[in-house]
Amino acid sequence: MPIQFNEPTRVFTLHTKNSTYQMQVDKHDYLLHLYYGSKIENQDMSYLLQYNDRGFSSNPAESIKDRTYSLDFLPQEFSVFGMGDYRESALQLVNTDGSFDVQLKYGSHEIYKGKRKLEGLPASYGTEDEVETLVIHLVDEVTKVAVDLSYSVFEALDTITRSATIINGGEGDVYLEKVMSCCIDFMNRGDFDYMTFYGKHTLERQVERTPIRHGKVSVESVRGCSSHQQNPFVILCDQDANEVHGECYGFSLVYSGNFKATVEVDQINQTRFVMGIHDTGFRYLLQSGEHFVAPEVMMVYSEQGLGEMSRNYHALIQEHICRGKYKKARRPVLINNWEGTYFDFTSEKLASIAKDAGELGIEMFVMDDGWFGVRNDDYAGLGDWFVNTDKIQGGLKKLVDEVNSYGMKFGIWFEPEMVNEDSDLYRAHPDWCLKTPTREGNRSRYQYVLDMSREDVREYLYESITVILKEANIEYIKWDMNRHLTNVYSLNLPANRQGEVYHRYVLGLYDLLERLTTENPEVLFEGCSGGGGRFDAGMLYYSPQIWTSDNTDPIDRLRIQYGTSFGYPVSSMGAHVSAIPNHQTGRITPLNTRGVVAMSGTFGYELDMNKMTEEEKEVVKEQVATYKRNYDTINYGKYYRLTNPYSKERFVAWQFVADDGLRSLVNFVLTKPEHNPPIINIKLQGLQPDRKYRVAGTDECYTGAALMKAGYHLKEQFGDYTAVQIELELCD
Template sequence: MSRKLKRAGLIFAATALSHAAAHAEAGFDASRRVFRLDGGDVTYAFKIDGAGLLQSVYWGSRLAAADPIDAPQARALSGFDVAANVVPQEYAGWGGGIFTEPALKVAWPDGNRDLVLHYVSHRLSRDGVSITLRDIQRPLTVTLNYVIDRGTGIIGRSATIANDGRTDVRVDQAMAATYVLPVGSDYRLHFLTGRWGSEWTRQERPVSAGATVLESRRGSTGSENNPWFAISQDGRSTETDGPVWFGALAWSGSFRISVDRDVAGRPRVTGGFNPFDFAYRLKPGERLETPIFYAGHAEAGMGEASRLMHRFALEHIVPRKGELPALRKVLYNSWEATEFAVDEAGQMRLAERAARIGVERFVMDDGWFGARNNDHAGLGDWTVNPSKFPNGLAPLISKVRSLGMDFGLWVEPEMVNADSNLYRAHPDWIINFAGRPRTEGRNQYVLNLARIDVRDHLLKQLDALLTNNDIRFLKWDYNRNWSEPGWPAADPADQQKLYVDYVRNLYWILAELRRRHPDVEIESCSGGGGRVDLGIMALTDQVWASDNTDPVDRLQIQDGFTQAYAPGLMMAWVTDSPNWVNKRATPLSFRFLSSMQGGLGIGTNLNKWTEEDFATAQRYVGVYKRIRETVQHGNLYRITRPSPDNATSTTLYVARDKAQAALFALTQGTHQLEPRAPIRLLGLDPNARYAIESMDGTPLGDGAPAVATGAYWMGRGIDIRLQGDFQGAGYILSRQR
């Protein structure tokens, strides 16, 4: 045994002995050559096998510190499947006889494409480990980084590929990680699909031979597939019980997550950069870092898996100044009232009406800049339109601030119209192939942020906008995907770096703006939920889940969104009725109850409201402010999930300290005097006493107790009578001292 392994073995022994006191999370058993990570209720283990490959060993419920963890050496199944293809490798290079999805595929100038990665060394930290792998002959090194969260047991994995040689290396595929589940034939994959206006549709299918590929080739994340997955087990896993493995990729560009079952019957999940149209040249001494692929395990069903993911995002991903992100302010957005026809007087009138109902943030949407009177012109020219705002934005901002609200603005910095000063000056700044047609989407092109000059120009413009105006919020939009993904100014061998460098520079701009303007909050929007992922969430404060604001459709959209991401990060608006999507008319109270289950926004044309509308809104905004910490930071329990043919939803939000709960019950319609069972709550303190009140102020039904124990509300439940179409009810439960 080497000195290095002996020393690591002593570290493992010391941490195991002091587990109760120090709660050590990472260790290495030198005798078995097994690495072990513990966090929350999860243990994750892998080993160095006899051939020097990293082999997955265990991922599931937390084991005792003294429990031995190991796995047998994998053997060849036949001449068709040699040992390298059977070993459940943690990070496999494409070489040595593997046919499973590799994590890394490279090519050298001499035509060699064989890559076999063997263990070289490791370095333990308190909550993780860094592993160095190297090709058996060539000077290419891969550093695998593992870290486990102590609270949730969620693991973060990434890889850094380094060219240590004297010639170039072309990376053709670079994944962040491969996760391997135990052998089994009863697994089901859950994932989220969609399109514009219909995002966050939950899908499921068996995990079987043949891969399911979740991907975006769009240059950004995209609505078509979100980079999130969950895997349950048939007959064991439900919303409230059974094992679930889940994960999400922190990347806002083209991605791929491949889910398959190998020849030994093990599900494998491999995620990272999308290899479609991908090539990344590493010159001598250069490195490529992959995104982080986060993954976790739950034993109490899909609900617990969601809550663990929500908690992890709030505590470790989203920007925050304390332990948790700031609470989302009640927001008004002017788009539906004015569209492009914004001006100083009209926006001031809307601001006065918004302040009446308790709005805390007034956001002026598209139309305030350049020659922006429609979507054909102006993008790229981020200067105030002098005919609409002859004195700049200062008078409007001053008015908004005097009404007790902060001021926000819509921007779309990554785009340019052909009819703009920026495009006329720099037609070469867009993503394009030289000599080929330039496809427009929504009458606009995509700027090439991979270029440093474009990156610096955008930062300069946005920095000046925020420096010269008291702006506290940006709605950052992105309304088309890429076409003709070329970079003519770059060396042909480097042009496909566009897929990585664009996103890295987007992150850089956002990070630099946050550093220079720490009081400015940012919302990520992409024609709705087209760019929502843990990568963009690390640099923005909230996201726009969908342009579809129909309150019935939103029940299903929000159900899908919260499978993966925390409700407090999701903006949900109350908008006009009939809604523009389906021409469906719904009561204002129903629209509020639907939208209060995330970050509450109002996007209606307030100029058309009656006094009754204002009174209804004032009540619900006031109620929301009472419960928003519970909704945004608490634990979500999905009691009844909506489906495409039955938009009935019952959700419960319970505060972290269980002092408050907010219950929402909504239905698209009732039929045939159908009896409604009592709603049995979840997650309360069974020994505490809770008082209950309705959000609309109506009295409780006959015989309903005003105060009862958590055990009562969870055992007996609450009787809610809903009759008619588009009916909803909301209740607040407050723990009594």
């Protein structure tokens, strides 16, 4: 049984394949955290608890004269502000009488097979055979405020998910000022490294790894979405942990709005980690009988390094976050017209690009920004979701039918959450924007943000998008968001509820996406926010792939896709071959290299095929064929980071291995050419040691053991940014 409760000792034990998570209801009915780490069976870990008289650490009333009992240093499952624990709290609220005190004690618990949905929120899911759930009910007997802590165990994937529901069981109003989704105390551990994934627009999820220290270190977003600048996925790991060695704890928040992930080392070298919705700008009214559901955190433990942790996250997201037809169905190779035309196009021009692309094996044409309203630049048109017939002559159906006649699917770009001042929508409904009524609003990209917390806004967007989908055979939607939130005020809510707007915005977005994806199961949705500005597990619940970055430069993409791979599968990363010089960096790279890098994702092109030479078109044909041949291995096999692009190595290498271990694709990019260089030797991973593998197209055969332990010698590469792909197949 993954979840066990020992009634005499009141110890809860959660087991995955390789980990154990344990907590105990103590003598005063507080829920204490005992252990999270490598699997330990048949052991009560409460012997690790230490009770000491520590100065300036207060004692709860029920401890009477016992000065060694204090919540200020005992490890807790869900810390609260106001009752003597001065560390980072998981819950802070204002009671009806204005006090801050919360005293949560054990009331009851429930264990059941399977996993229930989180109300209004995306979350992991699984069958009764795949997951088991524990709910612990904590209550404050004075105020009747209660907290339900939910733990779901995906045993095979070394995953435990956590969420919390706050219930106002009292008679008066309560204001929530902080609600975290998880809190974990690591006793006797103040020596972790903290891995986070910072960035900016066009350079997302760069890896930063630093030792933790006394005090607090936080990564966070208050931009209204998960953001380019930080990501709601972080890692605590041993300081010597690498791809194959060391303890690693991954934490992924299934949420697309403001977030915070804080690590604190306390006065006695214990580490506390909390993660959830950011408390800045958050103040949520709970009236009597109401409840608040916090988003889920997916925790993955590995004692075999970062690589194993990542592969468990990849499987978890593919199998238990992504939904619908394209959870596993092969996604089409696409071409997007954005970098090929920007706003300057006609339906004739788009059809010409689609026709050329179809002849090369590309399977879908995507029409990007500029097809609607009066939209010839960034200044106008957003919000007016009707076809611009000056550009799309004869209407959308005529264009889509023509593209379909070339054997190509058709996709379309939307940015539903935004509006330009120069639009029919804004002129009719200026009150539909997020905007403080007494101030001029901030613009970004000449846009305002629609108030997604409003049902009338969501209904307008639903009807507008549905009309377009019914007009023609559209099989893909790119859902973009090109600015962050400011002036976060809803004219639809009273003054005392404005602290709810950030969260209600996200709930409204989820509500609209749930409705559209459910009613259009044949449509492939791709998330986007200026590229990877909202790349999180919450969005992957609705769109199984996300445009990884607006930066299509393959050398920058080596680091962007490397960082993204720590918490997200390759099948979720939109990646395209674009023109040179690259539109973001000006860099010139070989077409082969651009293809090799883009194949490590949901593959496509973003250029004008009409401008390519016949030789280049032959290369594209070959790339598309290679990707299709290796599709399952790339998207649903195991992914191995063979090198670190931040290291001093002069090349970057990574590998895909089919689930059955019978095929592999090794990828190599030379980043620093030099004369008279050392031998390039790459040690592979994930192969079957006793089987022999042939390098495709040659007579070379090697055992898996040799390739993993001794490595593979790659012929010397010359020139700027050359790339090589090596396909391995069984030869025994």
